[in-house]
Amino acid sequence: MGEVLVITSGKGGVGKTTTTANLGTGLAQLGKKVVVIDADIGLRNLDVVLGLENRIVYDLVDVIEGTCRLKQALIKDKRYPDLFLLPAAQTRDKNAINPEQMIALHEDLKEIFDFILVDCPAGIEQGFKNAIAGADRAVVVTTPEISAVRDADRIIGLLEAAELRNPKLIINRIKIDMVKNGDMMNIEDMLDILAIDLLGVVPDDPAIVISTNRGEPVVDGSQSYAGQAFRNIARRISGEDVPFLDLELQDNFIHRLKKILGFAR
Amino acid sequence: MPTGEGTVEFKGTGSGLTIRVHLNQPYETIKEMIRHRIDEKPAFYTGATLAAVTCEGVSEETRQELENWLASDYQMTLNAQKNHEKEREISRKTIAVSDDEEKNAALTLLQNFNQQNPKFVQGTMRSGQKVDHNGDVIVLGDVNPGAEIYAGGNIVVMGNLRGTAHAGLNGQENAFVAALILQPTQLRINQLITRSPDDVPEKVWNPEIAKIKDQVICVEPFLSRNREND
Numbered sequence: 001m002g003e004v005l006v007i008t009s010g011k012g013g014v015g016k017t018t019t020t021a022n023l024g025t026g027l028a029q030l031g032k033k034v035v036v037i038d039a040d041i042g043l044r045n046l047d048v049v050l051g052l053e054n055r056i057v058y059d060l061v062d063v064i065e066g067t068c069r070l071k072q073a074l075i076k077d078k079r080y081p082d083l084f085l086l087p088a089a090q091t092r093d094k095n096a097i098n099p100e101q102m103i104a105l106h107e108d109l110k111e112i113f114d115f116i117l118v119d120c121p122a123g124i125e126q127g128f129k130n131a132i133a134g135a136d137r138a139v140v141v142t143t144p145e146i147s148a149v150r151d152a153d154r155i156i157g158l159l160e161a162a163e164l165r166n167p168k169l170i171i172n173r174i175k176i177d178m179v180k181n182g183d184m185m186n187i188e189d190m191l192d193i194l195a196i197d198l199l200g201v202v203p204d205d206p207a208i209v210i211s212t213n214r215g216e217p218v219v220d221g222s223q224s225y226a227g228q229a230f231r232n233i234a235r236r237i238s239g240e241d242v243p244f245l246d247l248e249l250q251d252n253f254i255h256r257l258k259k260i261l262g263f264a265r
Numbered sequence: 266m267p268t269g270e271g272t273v274e275f276k277g278t279g280s281g282l283t284i285r286v287h288l289n290q291p292y293e294t295i296k297e298m299i300r301h302r303i304d305e306k307p308a309f310y311t312g313a314t315l316a317a318v319t320c321e322g323v324s325e326e327t328r329q330e331l332e333n334w335l336a337s338d339y340q341m342t343l344n345a346q347k348n349h350e351k352e353r354e355i356s357r358k359t360i361a362v363s364d365d366e367e368k369n370a371a372l373t374l375l376q377n378f379n380q381q382n383p384k385f386v387q388g389t390m391r392s393g394q395k396v397d398h399n400g401d402v403i404v405l406g407d408v409n410p411g412a413e414i415y416a417g418g419n420i421v422v423m424g425n426l427r428g429t430a431h432a433g434l435n436g437q438e439n440a441f442v443a444a445l446i447l448q449p450t451q452l453r454i455n456q457l458i459t460r461s462p463d464d465v466p467e468k469v470w471n472p473e474i475a476k477i478k479d480q481v482i483c484v485e486p487f488l489s490r491n492r493e494n495d
Contacts, residue, residue, distance in 0.1 A: 150392055150410060150411060151392075153391045153392040153409050153410070153411065154391060154392040154393045154411065156391055157391030157392060157393055157394050158393070160391075192425075193407075193409055193410075193427070195389050195407065
């Protein structure tokens with residue numbers, strides 16, 4: 001029986017789609033059977049990031065409306081045979097489907113896959129409601145900006161209201177140098193406000209831009225920090241206990257320990 | 266068996282005289298017993314303000330008749346008509362009353378009821394979440410930016426208050442807002458509004474309380490240890 005994870009953020013442009021593509025690929029690398037669903041109907045991107053745009057024949061709305069069978073719409077990834085994409089419709093909108101239909105779809109997919117990753121659209125309206133319907137776990141992506149953290153907080157509140165308890169946090173696009181100079185929000189500040197468990201920290205990395213443009217997820221063979229971070233997160237999702245990559249975070253932990261013991265302010 | 270079974274009880278309350286009938290008898294018998302009690306002190310009871318007539322095991326019509334009879338024979342005026350019915354209405358939270366005076370009385374009752382019942386919020390209040398309560402509000406957790414608390418009474422946050430808090434909505438000038446870490450987006454007490462200074466200094470663990478002093482919202486530590494350090 002598979003598990004449904006929704007990747008959400010509230011704010012747009014924080015890296016939900018990139019995260020979904022990389023975690024999907026990362027989990028497939030670990031030998032899991034994975035499907036990534038693009039729930040951003042009308043503004044689909046996940047297919048582009050995965051480099052599968054030219055293979056789309058049927059989409060999510062076709063499956064839900066019964067135009068095609070589920071297996072006809074699933075697109076097999078170029079590199080990993082255990083990774084599949086269920087693309088969004090581009091010519092429809094968020095109202096084309098409803099939460100009950102998503103729950104029914106998940107029930108079918110759970111039979112086939114170990115992990116079902118849902119790429120949630122930005123915002124808190126119908127698209128968000130569709131995307132979180134039937135999810136077992138939620139992953140909230142944020143960047144170290146006040147606006148993104150504020151939206152993440154709102155989203156966590158809405159997830160809790162929808163009975164999706166204990167969402168996990170991914171902090172994306174952090175610049176360690178700027179944090180050290182005090183020019184960027186640090187991880188501790190964000191965790192203090194959001195008060196949820198950290199799943200991982202992804203550094204800001206030019207390799208992401210390059211890989212996204214090429215349609216190849218950064219986890220795939222790349223030696224970049226971001227790729228390593230996503231690989232670690234994928235392992236954590238699959239249940240492994242992986243230590244945090246980030247040196248800064250360990251510094252913070254020691255600092256926090258000192259603070260508790262009264263050695264530092 | 267309930268106490269006072271088979272008797273008619275007269276009781277003076279703040280809002281007037283309450284007559285409690287504890288027997289299951291025909292109308293005439295009850296009437297006779299009440300008349301007997303009144304005749305002991307006719308001057309005292311005549312023209313009294315009647316708070317309520319309550320009856321156990323007697324029909325509503327009989328009770329109504331008793332009220333009418335007391336009004337006509339002893340000039341007893343009924344205070345806050347149909348008191349018990351109104352209480353029932355309030356418990357259903359639908360106040361459907363005709364004239365303003367009754368409505369105000371009912372609202373006061375409701376407010377008093379709520380003020381005795383502080384509202385507890387468990388866990389973090391996040392952006393977009395709102396608590397609106399007539400009495401005191403106690404949050405066991407943080408209040409994040411974008412969350413709002415509106416309280417008729419006081420607000421206590423057992424955590425970090427970063428959102429908006431409004432205490433003393435019903436004109437309570439002595440209402441306060443207290444938090445383990447007080448750094449609200451905006452703080453309102455009764456009619457006054459204030460906000461944190463723009464250049465926010467580094468906050469340390471320091472429980473603080475905000476209240477009105479000389480028409481200004483003042484914030485000060487509420488632990489004596491901290492006051493000595495000042």
